[in-house]
Amino acid sequence: xxxxxxxxFALSCTVAAQAAYAxxxxxxxxxxxxxxxxxxxxxxxxxxxSVAAAQMxxxxxxxxxxxxxxxxxxxxxxxxxxxxxxxARQWYDADKVDAIMELTTSSxxxxxxxxxxxxxxxxxxxxxxxxxxxxxxxxxxGFHWAYDTHALAVGTGGALVENGGNKWFxxxxxxxxxxxLEEQTSKFVKSKGGQVVGSVRHPxxxxxxxxxxxxxxxxGANVIGMANAGLDTANAIKQAAEFGIxxxxxxxxxxxxxxxxxxxxxxQSAQGLTLTEGWYWxxxxxxxxxxxxxxxxxxxxxxxxxxxxxxxVMQYLKAVQKAGTDETEAVAKALHExxxxxxxxxxxxxxxxxxxxxxxxxxQVKKPEESKSEWDMYKQLATIPGDQAYMKAAESGCQLTQ
Amino acid sequence: MAVGTQYLAEQxxxxxxxxxxxxxxxxxxxxxxxxxxxxxxxxxxxxxxxFACAFxxxxxxxxxxxxxxxxFFGGAAYYTAHAVKVWGLEPLTGILFxxxxxxxxxxxxxxxxxxxxxxxxxxxxxxxxxxxAFICLQVPFTHGEDGIQxxxxxxxxxxxxxxxxxxxxxxxxxxxxxGVFAVWRIVNSPFGNILKAIRENERRAVSLGYRVDRYKxxxxxxxxxxxxxxxxxxxxxxxxxxxxxVQWQMSGEVILMTLLGGIGTMIGPIVGAGxxxxxxxxxxxxxxxxxxxxxxxxxxxxxxxxxxxxxEILELMKRKPKGNV
Numbered sequence: 001x002x003x004x005x006x007x008x009f010a011l012s013c014t015v016a017a018q019a020a021y022a023x024x025x026x027x028x029x030x031x032x033x034x035x036x037x038x039x040x041x042x043x044x045x046x047x048x049x050s051v052a053a054a055q056m057x058x059x060x061x062x063x064x065x066x067x068x069x070x071x072x073x074x075x076x077x078x079x080x081x082x083x084x085x086x087x088a089r090q091w092y093d094a095d096k097v098d099a100i101m102e103l104t105t106s107s108x109x110x111x112x113x114x115x116x117x118x119x120x121x122x123x124x125x126x127x128x129x130x131x132x133x134x135x136x137x138x139x140x141x142g143f144h145w146a147y148d149t150h151a152l153a154v155g156t157g158g159a160l161v162e163n164g165g166n167k168w169f170x171x172x173x174x175x176x177x178x179x180x181l182e183e184q185t186s187k188f189v190k191s192k193g194g195q196v197v198g199s200v201r202h203p204x205x206x207x208x209x210x211x212x213x214x215x216x217x218x219x220g221a222n223v224i225g226m227a228n229a230g231l232d233t234a235n236a237i238k239q240a241a242e243f244g245i246x247x248x249x250x251x252x253x254x255x256x257x258x259x260x261x262x263x264x265x266x267x268q269s270a271q272g273l274t275l276t277e278g279w280y281w282x283x284x285x286x287x288x289x290x291x292x293x294x295x296x297x298x299x300x301x302x303x304x305x306x307x308x309x310x311x312x313v314m315q316y317l318k319a320v321q322k323a324g325t326d327e328t329e330a331v332a333k334a335l336h337e338x339x340x341x342x343x344x345x346x347x348x349x350x351x352x353x354x355x356x357x358x359x360x361x362x363x364q365v366k367k368p369e370e371s372k373s374e375w376d377m378y379k380q381l382a383t384i385p386g387d388q389a390y391m392k393a394a395e396s397g398c399q400l401t402q
Numbered sequence: 403m404a405v406g407t408q409y410l411a412e413q414x415x416x417x418x419x420x421x422x423x424x425x426x427x428x429x430x431x432x433x434x435x436x437x438x439x440x441x442x443x444x445x446x447x448x449x450x451x452x453f454a455c456a457f458x459x460x461x462x463x464x465x466x467x468x469x470x471x472x473x474f475f476g477g478a479a480y481y482t483a484h485a486v487k488v489w490g491l492e493p494l495t496g497i498l499f500x501x502x503x504x505x506x507x508x509x510x511x512x513x514x515x516x517x518x519x520x521x522x523x524x525x526x527x528x529x530x531x532x533x534x535a536f537i538c539l540q541v542p543f544t545h546g547e548d549g550i551q552x553x554x555x556x557x558x559x560x561x562x563x564x565x566x567x568x569x570x571x572x573x574x575x576x577x578x579x580x581g582v583f584a585v586w587r588i589v590n591s592p593f594g595n596i597l598k599a600i601r602e603n604e605r606r607a608v609s610l611g612y613r614v615d616r617y618k619x620x621x622x623x624x625x626x627x628x629x630x631x632x633x634x635x636x637x638x639x640x641x642x643x644x645x646x647x648v649q650w651q652m653s654g655e656v657i658l659m660t661l662l663g664g665i666g667t668m669i670g671p672i673v674g675a676g677x678x679x680x681x682x683x684x685x686x687x688x689x690x691x692x693x694x695x696x697x698x699x700x701x702x703x704x705x706x707x708x709x710x711x712x713x714e715i716l717e718l719m720k721r722k723p724k725g726n727v
Contacts, residue, residue, distance in 0.1 A: 039691035075686040078693070081549065081644045083682055086442045094440060107549045107644040114552045130548055137551060175539045176546025204539065
């Protein structure tokens with residue numbers, strides 16, 4: 001027994017030390033869930049590549065945070081809020097997921113953020129556009145990265161006027177999302193001294209845009225603003241190219257369009273298109289290096305959603321490290337306080353309503369003859385400083401800021 | 403009456419002891435289920451199963467293929483969500499309000515649609531439900547593509563706290579059982595027999611003196627109300643109502659569930675709904691695209707077992723004794 005005692009003592013000490021160590025990270029593992037559309041219309045916009053981006057962030061972070069391992073789980077919500085909500089609940093209750101990210105499409109993002117607020121868990125949205133996430137429906141544990149409708153309107157609306165596009169005609173999808181994009185963009189066009197000469201509303205998922213485009217052409221506008229999304233925008237751009245509208249000197253401005261969609265459309269149809277994004281691979285050496293690694297993993301160049309998701313995972317892990325725990329309140333506090341400096345942005349900061357503010361860029365799609373390589377697609381026209389691009393926290397309507 | 407009595411003799415299942423025992427086991431299993439499976443997942447199955455049963459009432463027993471049932475399901479979800487969130491109604495009243503709204507819509511859509519048969523009926527219901535989906539996209543109270551979010555679950559009748567997953571589950575189960583019982587009661591009533599007579603031979607039913615249109619409209623409204631009951635419950639369970647539930651894809655999905663399970667059987671739609679929802683849930687985190695797999699299963703079902711899973715099993719059970727004799 002005399003021999004056993006010290007051994008037992010030593011053993012119990014190690015066990016106690018281990019317990020104390022693991023205490024701060026629940027179950028000794030930090031679990032991050034990537035929930036997005038992986039088989040539907042937004043599969044290129046975010047999809048599996050966002051999952052790859054999240055895994056890259058974990059690798060770059062070192063695979064461990066405060067001694068606990070990091071795990072990324074993912075699921076395809078099929079653009080159904082009920083599927084998303086039941087997966088999210090299952091993740092939180094049964095699988096001990098600590099935070100959910102990406103969340104493409106507004107209805108899903110709002111549903112999961114609402115649920116997470118109730119369950120006191122962190123959500124970091126990159127894939128949804130609505131300003132409601134950091135507005136009336138904001139949450140102390142909800143964060144919005146990458147972009148929102150306000151930033152797109154300021155970017156494409158405001159900055160393009162300064163670039164010479166001062167007479168606007170809107171091609172607007174006939175539902176709330178379209179109206180709010182048109183309304184916000186018009187406001188910035190006018191505030192910069194531009195004018196709106198007309199607008200036309202097309203039904204959602206229309207296939208023939210010829211009459212709308214001819215109206216736009218005959219209005220004398222030099223910019224056709226497309227306040228729609230996804231397939232609608234792509235179809236309108238394709239038909240505008242067939243009509244030779246862009247060759248006639250009229251510029252097309254897409255309000256919600258990323259590198260993934262431009263690639264899908266091809267330079268021949270998309271040339272001359274103006275759009276706003278938060279990240280482009282050919283901006284500097286660091287971006288090029290990041291994009292190269294990403295391409296090796298997924299076979300394509302990332303857009304702002306993918307790099308944004310990388311950034312949310314990275315920032316979340318940094319916050320866990322700083323807080324020394326994965327307890328929600330402490331991590332949320334750290335997330336609100338820490339500046340964002342990573343592959344995504346150099347000067348990001350988080351507002352009290354959860355909005356991550358950083359510089360956005362106005363790009364123009366190159367002509368096929370200007371493009372030197374497969375992914376050489378953008379020309380940068382302007383930088384929109386984050387403070388102008390995003391709504392002030394006090395104006396957002398978020399209860400947390402009052 | 404010949405047709406009606408023939409059906410009375412042939413199809414009315416007198417509740418045999420075996421089916422009573424099986425029913426009791428099924429209900430016991432449903433009561434125990436939340437201790438083994440995830441409650442929200444089960445509730446989602448129950449809501450869709452009730453929706454499929456309501457749809458089956460129309461296609462299985464009247465022979466009317468409605469391609470617009472999403473309007474009733476999703477419409478009721480919106481009515482309930484709005485009533486509970488904005489007007490502060492008690493949840494059960496909210497659900498009943500949703501079902502009543504769906505029934506009213508069923509009356510209007512049914513009134514127009516039942517005048518035509520077959521593909522024309524399907525197309526009219528599709529057109530009217532698409533119209534409704536576009537209205538939902540536009541009117542302010544639905545909040546467009548954001549949907550009505552954050553609907554409070556509240557307290558049932560002011561007493562039972564629905565924020566507890568188990569109490570929410572048992573309330574959903576009670577509503578589901580009520581709905582399935584209602585379908586069973588409708589099908590096995592004189593009214594249901596006339597519906598089946600219409601399904602088999604509409605002209606003969608007319609010649610026997612039945613006002614066929616009224617029976618069809620009655621069945622349509624009941625089906626719409628039950629679909630609404632399911633939709634309203636879903637809005638409370640998930641605490642939101644969105645455009646997904648009113649779009650035509652949802653009408654297609656309920657057809658898929660019913661076909662997979664077995665048209666015209668009592669439990670077929672329930673099995674089909676369980677299968678589809680389980681696939682959507684469990685395949686979500688797999689590498690395989692969910693929609694593709696569901697499509698493949700659908701094709702296999704249509705090619706190999708057209709009566710659906712439950713339909714084929716019932717057929718096998720029917721054949722067996724004959725083979726032995």
